[in-house]
Amino acid sequence: VLPLYTLSLTKSGALRSDVPPDARSVWLLRLRCAGPAAMMPLIYPRLYNIREAGCDGQLLPPALSLSSEKLDPQTIFLLENGVEAFMYVGKSAPSGLVHDLLGLNSLDEAGVGPGSQPISLERRDSQISR
Numbered sequence: 001v002l003p004l005y006t007l008s009l010t011k012s013g014a015l016r017s018d019v020p021p022d023a024r025s026v027w028l029l030r031l032r033c034a035g036p037a038a039m040m041p042l043i044y045p046r047l048y049n050i051r052e053a054g055c056d057g058q059l060l061p062p063a064l065s066l067s068s069e070k071l072d073p074q075t076i077f078l079l080e081n082g083v084e085a086f087m088y089v090g091k092s093a094p095s096g097l098v099h100d101l102l103g104l105n106s107l108d109e110a111g112v113g114p115g116s117q118p119i120s121l122e123r124r125d126s127q128i129s130r
Contacts, residue, residue: 008044030083038082045081051097076101087121100124 013019014027052061064070073090104110110119
């Protein structure tokens, strides 16, 4: 497991040369001040399949290993590191799931793509959004 965490740390904002100095300082401060439980997701983020959320009475499904092979274009994934969260919405994700989670009829309404701004998620009155 050590090689995996070492490689992940070299790809983090703390050690990358293409990260601005201010952002690198923030990363180093986060790593320095975090305890082991909070540090691990910073180094190796957690990936969740949103379609499986709420199954078996759990709030979040089990975390998946970080691999592009896990990214299915027919579902929605949440990647989080304890500080930031990113959502990957597959191009073929069911429109009902996209509507229940994001309140959009299609991804075209979000204006996503290169150079787009992040969108804010609002709490919706649907089971998957809770």
